[in-house]
Amino acid sequence: MPSDLTSLVHWILFLPLGAAALSALFLRRAGTLAAWLSTGTAFAIAGLSLLLLGQGSDVTWHVELARFGGVSLGFGYLIDANARLMLFVVSFVAAWIHLFSVGYMKEDPARGRFFAGLSIFMFSILGIVVADNLLMTFIYWELVGFSSYMLIAHYFDKDFAVAASKKAFIVNRVGDLGFILGIAMCLSLYGTLDFTALRDHAAAAKTIPVAVGALLMCGFLGKSAQFPLHVWLTDAMAGPTPVSALIHAATMVAAGVYFMARVSFLLAPDVLQFIAISGAGMAALAGLCALAQTDIKKSLAYSTLAHLGIMGCAIGLGRPDLALMHMAMHAFFKATLFLGAGSVIHGCHHEQDMRKMGGLLKKMPLTAATFIAATLSNCAVPFLAGWYSKDAIIEAAYHGGHVAIFAFLALAALATCLYSGRMLRLVFLGEANSEAAAHAHESPWTMTLPLVVLGLVYSVAGGFLASTLLPAGALQPIKPALDALAFHLTAPSTLVGLFSLVVGLFGALKFYGTVRGADALQVVSPRTYHLLEHRWMDGLYRWYVDAVQRRIAELVAFLDLLLINGVAVRWLGGGVPAVLGFLTGRSFHRGQTRAYGLWIVVGCLLLVWFLLAR
């Protein structure tokens, strides 16, 4: 075990915690300093992660923090090929998003708080990546949830942001409830929480109980916003746009996928089946729902849900390598899309309604170019980043012989092209549809440079660059997936992809050009639009909270007051003091100090009696 690599991981993990603590304690009023401290730290981590990626050797390190009986509370690192890749993706994307935020948040008076939050988030997500055991993973899992909560609530004077932050935290905790039970079950069955030891146990065991995987999966459903716990992600867009890009598109939601890949040996076939089907269904549904959003960020959020579904589907198909590859590719192009949206919103004076945009291609050329590049990657245009990973998953579904899953994924591919075409048409093409869009301006370099780096470099040439620029062995976890891809015209995935591209993208570009200043689908078929727009699950949950949970809570509180406090205490319990009060000629309920004195005297007498009577 090379100890210098261990200290490298120490630095990667604890640098952002230090930056967050410094910002929170001393830089609340020095926003610029906090911004650059946080950004500098993020770039330092990205450099260190690249160094670690180049080393290509595993790191394991473990200490015991304390013991509860026979249970060891451990803290340690397990850096394998997957972890190195994830570390690099997370820190690299994060560094550029930090730089983007410096420009985007320039006018915000609470920048100190914002950047402290970003740094805390970095500490948390990196902890999930390096953790070597379930307990430590859960610790950082919770911290990620907390930092997400704080960042969504950044505009805390807005009711919708407050509601969204609460919703995100609570829905995540519902998933964590299952996660906790899964951890307890692992400890109960295998006596350990270490990933390496668990892997050995799982290899030795003939079958893995379904419950273990099902419970651990609950954490994934919450954090990666999978059905039925997906409802928080679209609301989470209430946070500042860089937060949406970093946390709610590129990294945090991908952490669930990473975690599932890390414990894939604990997932029984039934669990995998469930994840595959629900993921594929989710991908198709969310892709279609993206068509009925007018807010550019909400539309992108549904797109993220769809891609998370695709990643989940890959896990379920028993291909965590493909899931990780798509996670990496998606991180780059989706971060670019969100940052591009941020740049558009910034340029259009905080207008988020796509129907009021239009014609931005000429006014914001850099933003437009990178956004279009990332969109094409999103649509899986051949040889762009998204194509490598998404088509590989569709191909795997076809060869896995799952007709329903394949069909869902094909539908998802079509939906992706449809909403992408719609977005391009409404935002960048045509004429400006509002005053704000007419006076749009290109963003400053701190915002466009990250777009160019993330967008052009990585989305467009992601696959090639990754395999030529990055050190040998860096792509070890996804190499087999890349090699196994059969790129020929008759492959089902290629056919599906090309069909979607031609029909979906070009069809949408044409269709959405027919109506100006409004949504063409809403005009042509309001009923379809409303069906996709309506949030059925939200309604269901709201009904549960209002009609079930609240009523039960009030009933219990009432019964407690009536039965325990009222009947048992006032009548039965009150009897004794009443008798005593009668005997001593004074009421106990008058609350006099002497009454307590009496009780104390009675107590002392009893004590003396006991002492003497022995």
Add this chain to the structure above:
Amino acid sequence: MEFSPAALLTLTVTAPIIVGLILVAGRALPHHFASGFAFVGFALPAVLAPWLLLRWTDPTTTPAQFQSVGFWGFGFGLNGLGAPLLAMTALVGLAAGIKALTQEVEGRNTYLGLILFMLGGTLGVFGTDHLVGCYFFHEFALIPTFILTLFWGGEGRRPAAMQMAIYLTAGAMASLAGILIAVDAAGVAYGAATFENVANGLQTAAHIPAATGALVLFGLGTLASLFPFHSWAAPGYSAAPTPVSMLHAGALKKFGLYGIILLGLSSLDITGGSLGTWFLWFAVANVLLVGLICLAQRDLKQLLAWSSVAHMGPIFLGIWVCGVSGQADGLDAAAFLMVAHGLSCAALFLLANAVRARASSYRLDELGGLAARTPVLATLFIAATMASIGLPGFGNFWGEMGVFLALRAQPLWLQALVASTVVLSAVYALRAVAATFFGPASAPLEQRFAAAPFGDLGWAERFAAFILLGASLMIGFVPSLVTKSVNPVAAGITTLAQPNAKAPTQTGPAAPAPR
């Protein structure tokens, strides 16, 4: 000059009492003189008690069940469970003292003196290893609690103080009867009735009266607000002056749990038979029913008071599962949570009072948007809330998580019921944070601010909150600070409890877990 730990322990407990006596006797002492004096009384234990914990040597080398450092005649001695609780009490005491010193009240010297009595008594509870002495100190702390609530309390103080007095006296009586019967059965002289001697005596006792366990469990359980003997707690904490709620809910209440562990769990088989089944269901009710009651609260201080009752649930369950499983991890986790809850709960009462001082109300619908006006108060309140709902980094996480893990051999539905606290507590705690600090300010609050503009948290209260949250973070990052002294005691008690542990009832392990 080297002081012996025994002498320092003695000083820790007696200093607040002596200072309290001087203040109560010297009602006419000048303001500044009294303040300085009182501060010494609050601060001295807060320096000494954590120092004693840090100096704790590894007692695994000695065979004693309850390692005692420095007997002092009949009185003082520290065991591994008491040591972190003593440190926690002292820190809560300092924070409560700072709060009390900033308050303008009538009869200030008497007020401060009584709070010092309360602190001294609570320190005495954990600073003696003598069973009857421990009980005596609890009563000694309880009397000023009643008086303080009655004369210096807030709205509804009379009925609340009355109800609290009746409940706690009844609970104390029941537990005293249980304690005396147990000492009797152990065949130990009262003067020598240390926890260790009584536990050892009960191991070989020919006959222990059947009701002893129930008297101890429900008597002490009442003091620790075990469902359904909890009705006193929420109104009691709500009505009491803030320093008193901090000390009572944070520290003094832990006496009940401390006694249940050292006497009930170790020697009286409180987790076996039908008594054990009742214990389990009451503890689950603490988590679940009281958690639901928290959801229905519309007043910030009431909510904190109820949630403090709900958070006893996991502690009780940690104790319970230690008895039925014969494993020490549940007890270790419960003890950890006792310490951590004391810190977070005191911090919340402190900060909620700061909210009230600004908004003149605890009603959630009359608050809102405070974060814009008082960012430091908001940050600290959110931190304390996160600590109390078990966010990692704070001590409460280890305790709660430890209890969940300790329940791992129990049926899944039971684990799910208990772990549902992570959702319930998040729902009510975040709702309180949002209603108090986030969103636009409510109309009453705006009017109030327009009439009398208020500032952010003052330096004294900031310092007090920093002490509590800092300590919680410290044990969150370095949990061994607590476990190093608790582990051996928990292991010892588990061994003692083992021969008594009956075969698991229908709620026992579903299947033997392969190791």
